Amino acid sequence: MKEIVPKVDEKKTKAALEKTLYKYRDYLLTLPSDLMPTITPAYSLVCPSNTNSFSSKTENLAIERVQYEEARTAYMNKIHSAVATLKPVERQIIIQRFLAEDPYYDVDIFIDLGLSKNTYYKKKWQAMLRLAFALKIEVYQRNAVVK
Template structure:
């Protein structure tokens, strides 16, 4: 392959990809709760407890299922632990505590975190 062929691939802004994935992970956490609340209301026979400005239930359910599939299927054990602790936990945990808790070195932690975000982006079709 020559250099001309390689330039046909679009350049990916790493920072932008990471920001998008992190936002989606945080939204996923809230959407998952929303869906659980909806199922609870349906089970109890309650139509609505709170006013709803948007009716995106179907889209939100699909987003949650696809995010769960991306998390379960594209990450290895360490990557999944990093994502869970960093973005899916209700408590804010800093990177130092996460890599110390996992028993891995700082460099390996950041490499795994970056790889995990890229794998999620790929699985979701962001890149």
């Protein structure tokens, strides 16, 4: 009987993980200006269709802001939980390279950790692969390996 063993597509998995981690950094650094209330008044000659309900732009923006913050917090907690599963050196590499407000360059990280270049890149790839599995964003090749 032949066994089908899926194989991870390394390039696509790395791209998916980097996209996820850059989204984390975006959440960390930005708050969209379209979720901030405007300070200039807007007037309209059109009467509201339902006179029993009250809705203001500021109220709607406040609701959107709360929803955004909830989604942001959930996303960041998901990333934090996944990073916490990594080994200490792997965690440090991921945090410094991808999650810091001002990310480090690879060369600075491996010098800081006292690792050789080759060892650093092996550990970085292991950390990225473990993190992709923890976040359930790994990508498999379409053509499965048959054993």
